[in-house]
Amino acid sequence: MRLAFIARRLAMLIASLLVASFVIFGALYLAPGNPIAALSGGRSLPPSSLRVLEARYHLNQPFLAQYWHWLSNAVHGNLGISITLRENVTTLIASRIWTTAGLVLYASLIILVLGIGMGLLGGLRPGLLDTSVLVSSAVSAAIPSFVAAIMLIALFAVKLRWFPALGNGTDLLSNLRHFTLPAFALALSSLAIVARVTRSAIREEADREHVQTAVSRGIPRRQLVRRHILRNAAIPITTISGITIASLIAVAAVVETAFSLNGLGAYLVTSAQDKDLAVVQGISLVLVTAFVVINVAVDLAYAVLDPRVSLGSRAT
Amino acid sequence: MSTAVPLVTVRAPHRGGRAVGMLRGTGPAGVVSAVVIGVATIVAAIGPLLAPYSPTLPNLALAFVGPTGGHVLGFDYEGRDVLSRLLAGAQSSMLGPLAVVIGALLAGTLLAVIAAWRRGLADAVISSGLDILFAFPGILLAVLAAAVFGAGLPAAAISLAIAYMPYVARVLRGAALKERSQPYVAALEVQGASATTICLRHIVPNIMPLIVAQATILFGYAMVDLAAVSFLGLGVQPPAANWGVMISENQVGIPQGYPLPALAAGACIVAVVIAFNVLGERLFEQAQARQ
Amino acid sequence: MSAVQAGAGAAEATVRSAEPLLEVDGLTVRLRVEGAQRSVLRDVSISVSPGEAVGLVGESGSGKSMTARAIDRLLPRGAEVSGQIRFGGADVMALSGAALRGYRNQVAMIFQDPRAHVNPVRRIGDFMTEALRTNLDVPPGEASRRAADMLGQVGIADGARRLRQYPHELSGGMLQRVMIAAALLTEPKLLLADEPTTALDVTTQAEVMAILDDLRREFGLAMLFITHDLELAAAICDRTAVMYAGQIVEVRESALLHDDPLHPYTAALSAARPDIAQTAQRLAAIPGRPLSAFEAPDSECAFAPRCPHAQDICRAENPELIGLDGGLSRCARALDLRGRLLPGHLLPGSAEGGHADA
Numbered sequence: 004m005r006l007a008f009i010a011r012r013l014a015m016l017i018a019s020l021l022v023a024s025f026v027i028f029g030a031l032y033l034a035p036g037n038p039i040a041a042l043s044g045g046r047s048l049p050p051s052s053l054r055v056l057e058a059r060y061h062l063n064q065p066f067l068a069q070y071w072h073w074l075s076n077a078v079h080g081n082l083g084i085s086i087t088l089r090e091n092v093t094t095l096i097a098s099r100i101w102t103t104a105g106l107v108l109y110a111s112l113i114i115l116v117l118g119i120g121m122g123l124l125g126g127l128r129p130g131l132l133d134t135s136v137l138v139s140s141a142v143s144a145a146i147p148s149f150v151a152a153i154m155l156i157a158l159f160a161v162k163l164r165w166f167p168a169l170g171n172g173t174d175l176l177s178n179l180r181h182f183t184l185p186a187f188a189l190a191l192s193s194l195a196i197v198a199r200v201t202r203s204a205i206r207e208e209a210d211r212e213h214v215q216t217a218v219s220r221g222i223p224r225r226q227l228v229r230r231h232i233l234r235n236a237a238i239p240i241t242t243i244s245g246i247t248i249a250s251l252i253a254v255a256a257v258v259e260t261a262f263s264l265n266g267l268g269a270y271l272v273t274s275a276q277d278k279d280l281a282v283v284q285g286i287s288l289v290l291v292t293a294f295v296v297i298n299v300a301v302d303l304a305y306a307v308l309d310p311r312v313s314l315g316s317r318a319t
Numbered sequence: 320m321s322t323a324v325p326l327v328t329v330r331a332p333h334r335g336g337r338a339v340g341m342l343r344g345t346g347p348a349g350v351v352s353a354v355v356i357g358v359a360t361i362v363a364a365i366g367p368l369l370a371p372y373s374p375t376l377p378n379l380a381l382a383f384v385g386p387t388g389g390h391v392l393g394f395d396y397e398g399r400d401v402l403s404r405l406l407a408g409a410q411s412s413m414l415g416p417l418a419v420v421i422g423a424l425l426a427g428t429l430l431a432v433i434a435a436w437r438r439g440l441a442d443a444v445i446s447s448g449l450d451i452l453f454a455f456p457g458i459l460l461a462v463l464a465a466a467v468f469g470a471g472l473p474a475a476a477i478s479l480a481i482a483y484m485p486y487v488a489r490v491l492r493g494a495a496l497k498e499r500s501q502p503y504v505a506a507l508e509v510q511g512a513s514a515t516t517i518c519l520r521h522i523v524p525n526i527m528p529l530i531v532a533q534a535t536i537l538f539g540y541a542m543v544d545l546a547a548v549s550f551l552g553l554g555v556q557p558p559a560a561n562w563g564v565m566i567s568e569n570q571v572g573i574p575q576g577y578p579l580p581a582l583a584a585g586a587c588i589v590a591v592v593i594a595f596n597v598l599g600e601r602l603f604e605q606a607q608a609r610q
Numbered sequence: 611m612s613a614v615q616a617g618a619g620a621a622e623a624t625v626r627s628a629e630p631l632l633e634v635d636g637l638t639v640r641l642r643v644e645g646a647q648r649s650v651l652r653d654v655s656i657s658v659s660p661g662e663a664v665g666l667v668g669e670s671g672s673g674k675s676m677t678a679r680a681i682d683r684l685l686p687r688g689a690e691v692s693g694q695i696r697f698g699g700a701d702v703m704a705l706s707g708a709a710l711r712g713y714r715n716q717v718a719m720i721f722q723d724p725r726a727h728v729n730p731v732r733r734i735g736d737f738m739t740e741a742l743r744t745n746l747d748v749p750p751g752e753a754s755r756r757a758a759d760m761l762g763q764v765g766i767a768d769g770a771r772r773l774r775q776y777p778h779e780l781s782g783g784m785l786q787r788v789m790i791a792a793a794l795l796t797e798p799k800l801l802l803a804d805e806p807t808t809a810l811d812v813t814t815q816a817e818v819m820a821i822l823d824d825l826r827r828e829f830g831l832a833m834l835f836i837t838h839d840l841e842l843a844a845a846i847c848d849r850t851a852v853m854y855a856g857q858i859v860e861v862r863e864s865a866l867l868h869d870d871p872l873h874p875y876t877a878a879l880s881a882a883r884p885d886i887a888q889t890a891q892r893l894a895a896i897p898g899r900p901l902s903a904f905e906a907p908d909s910e911c912a913f914a915p916r917c918p919h920a921q922d923i924c925r926a927e928n929p930e931l932i933g934l935d936g937g938l939s940r941c942a943r944a945l946d947l948r949g950r951l952l953p954g955h956l957l958p959g960s961a962e963g964g965h966a967d968a
Binding site: 015018019020022023026027030033034035041141142144145146147148149150153154156157160161168249250252253254256257260261271272274275276278279280283287290291294295298 | 447450451453454455456457458459462463465466467468469470539543546547550551552553563566567570573574576578581582585588589592593596597
Binding site: 211212213215216217218219220221222223226230231234235238308309310311 | 682684710711712713714715718719721723726727728729730731732740741744745776778789796
């Protein structure tokens, strides 16, 4: 039963990636003008360059064949050439991917540790702690990352001078310093959502009838919390954590831009402004793949945690 | 004694007068939020008229001067009055999300109702299609659209509407399925009502509280995403007034010790988004309680 | 001391056997609901002797489930409890720590909806052996063996395989049997069965009831059996108590309950149950709706508004429990109505000539 769920989910993964890549590739034809115009991004190129573009993208062949060529190239690691920098897109991505990955990872840690932690405290201990968790999360959930970014820069970088305002670091330690404010800006609103969902999941589980059964049998409180409340609440908590972490991938672009970090997201934005379509397509493909993979991982984790799941996708 | 017994009473469609009742049911927090939203809407409508000074004319001599005289919020990086620019910026900051929400709701409701009504193959196809659409985060789609069609509000708004549509459809599909299996629908079918009539005049009105709640919550998200896209320079273009644009153009002032213009714009965004989130959540709880 | 009170004292002495296992004495419970304190139980007294099965019957809101929860100390936060609950002589409300755990091992509760009361993400074996392993320090292998054995006793074959399954893989009836088996594993002295078959379909109900009854007798356990079904309680319990609006209104030997009730409410409950052997033009029903404890005024008999025999004396004050003929009744007119509370003879307009055997 669960194997069928997993198989179905993996099939959806492949289908999603195929459709996404199709849309990303098809953007070439959605652009006004012909594909050559889109690829050259409004620049006038010498005829020799145009011929190279035509050959590389197989523009004389039918649409589906072009798509196939592009896709198989992509899967083999060849994502084309940047029109502005005249370099391999793959190389350009590779040099920036660790910045983004590091940022997302750092932010994820913050979300998991602080978000789930605060939610646990609020859920298990009613009272003042709980109310303050609720209020602070309601406010911070509404603060978009770029607003959080400028607030954090204004306070911690400019006024207090605890952290640098912009740019990447040079080694691990300075990277940590440079990435702290961006990671918090990225994590802030997601942290709030995870804290609230964690808190209400724990509250709900604590009120459930099967917990009453355990109480009536004299199971000690610590074991009760661990084996019956937390274990069951882990299902919605894992789901929301996974979903919010996946969403970090897109929002990272905004935070990288605000902090002038040399990551994939910021590069995506500048390429979009420069209309360097090959780069935009390449980065979009990477980001969408990461997004889909994380979502599928969440679904699989859900299947592991909840033995009831059969064929449907997880309920939100 | 009469032997005729009505088997099923057909539920009357909701009326607009319930709006006030729904609002009162959201508690003090909901009412305050509604007021904030109301104010923001009014400012969006007549903002440029309210602005005491020109929101667009630059005067570099006054760049980043602090609050003085009649300028309560000071000047921005091009010497323009911050308050005026905020008031003028409300328009694009609110209209953009409105377009996104309308688009996502129309498409999402349509697909949800079709999927719930037809069930079977149509439902499977639509649900799978929606599942696949979930692969695109809103901002990513907006950036892609900007690369293809050029930067600007329309492209961003349309791409966000497409990206949000699956979320709306999923929630509404569940509710529509529940409505579909109510006895009154079967009664109407037996009486010969057409599918369109039943869907439009009975099912949709009955899930309207949920639709309204979704719209409200979605507005908040759309506002954040659109402001982010404008912040990135891919949405509303300067020198047009827009809260997201204002943050990005005034960001340079922060390291120089002039955070006010950027923070003021940020505060406007946050205030309105909180209002929509709070109101939306309360409406959502209400809608769920009815089911 | 009045004659009635003397009679009550003597009657209670005969109704209660020596050395009861469980004694509930004047239990009054108020719950915090939406900021206000609401009465749910009013001066409830009942006792259960070792090996005895006592039924507790009532409609929704009568307080029967709440009584069981009070006994098992499962009341929600903020509940005000007065009165005493004694188990084996010890004050239950005062227990804590190891003593409380010991009490919980000796009193096992079987809940109404098995699917809600069994943790869905843990295996059956885990559920059944949890108390054994945690409280009684039984090693896991031995605990599983006992669990598999007990499953056999409740009529579930292939116990070892079932232990590895998850709750959603079992039907409602099987799950309830699992719950019963799990309850018996800690070798309790008292079973609190809270409507154990209400959530099941009718054929399964009969099976599960049979198993519960058989095993109870086999292990010599005392049982407090809570249900809304008067006939069911009377069938498997030695004594039956009837509750209304948070109070006990009648206690009687089950055999006498149907033919010789002491309280109009009991008679009405009996009459309201459709009997397949009789034809009637109209189903007998009690007019009005059952009151919850907090809705009933303390100044009169709670059942008076719906009672066909109500007179001024019933509205003067809330009657005390009176002892009559080996039973107890909370009816101000109990002595008057003695012998006249037979089914079919009490409801105004109930089918004249509708009953085949009057």
